[in-house]
Amino acid sequence: NLEQEVRRRRAEPKRTAPAVIITKVRQTFTNTRLISYAESRGISKEILDRNCQQVDYRLASRPNVIITAIGFMNDNGGYSLRSTRMKISTSSFISTIRGTDDASGRIFVFEGFFDYLSFLAIRKEVSLPESALVLNGVGSTAHALKVLEDYREVNLFLDNDQAGRKCRDTITEHLSRECPETNVCDLSAVYGKHKDLNSMLCNESTTGLSSNNT
Numbered sequence: 001n002l003e004q005e006v007r008r009r010r011a012e013p014k015r016t017a018p019a020v021i022i023t024k025v026r027q028t029f030t031n032t033r034l035i036s037y038a039e040s041r042g043i044s045k046e047i048l049d050r051n052c053q054q055v056d057y058r059l060a061s062r063p064n065v066i067i068t069a070i071g072f073m074n075d076n077g078g079y080s081l082r083s084t085r086m087k088i089s090t091s092s093f094i095s096t097i098r099g100t101d102d103a104s105g106r107i108f109v110f111e112g113f114f115d116y117l118s119f120l121a122i123r124k125e126v127s128l129p130e131s132a133l134v135l136n137g138v139g140s141t142a143h144a145l146k147v148l149e150d151y152r153e154v155n156l157f158l159d160n161d162q163a164g165r166k167c168r169d170t171i172t173e174h175l176s177r178e179c180p181e182t183n184v185c186d187l188s189a190v191y192g193k194h195k196d197l198n199s200m201l202c203n204e205s206t207t208g209l210s211s212n213n214t
């Protein structure tokens with residue numbers, strides 16, 4: 001009866017619309033503002049096209065407005081989205097990028113995807129022979145630990161702030177306990193005057209991080 005139906009509907013969990021709704025994804029960048037934004041941060045269109053997507057999305061709170069951003073996909077199919085005015089994610093999870101020489105046992109770990117792109121720019125490459133892992137925020141550190149156990153050398157490019165140091169300590173302590181033969185290298189001193197790798201790329205010479213030195 002009607003009363004029973006009302007009770008049933010009240011008992012059902014409330015369904016909320018996702019905060020970010022993806023409407024279109026392009027594999028090649030055509031938006032000149034995004035290309036200029038990336039270039040202002042030291043990232044070429046070639047690196048963008050190889051590693052990111054041009055993503056159109058709208059917010060549940062503003063359903064009639066389409067926003068275009070640089071999208072970096074994570075391992076769950078979600079995106080970290082960046083533009084001149086917006087920094088948002090559809091979901092928080094790690095991104096693993098298997099290198100062409102994954103058997104090397106070497107992996108580079110970055111806190112955000114712009115640091116990963118900066119590393120490519122510094123090495124003048126569009127992809128790495130080694131593997132890489134992007135946390136997409138320190139909140140995803142726990143998801144990275146099991147992945148990192150598979151590598152003999154883990155190189156950390158984390159932010160020079162309290163959150164970055166805590167993340168470094170979590171990774172180092174976990175691997176020293178679970179994989180004592182793994183060599184963990186904290187490389188934040190390379191950009192010690194700056195908050196992160198992208199800040200260094202934008203502000204000073206980066207010859208010390210060439211492929212021959214890293």
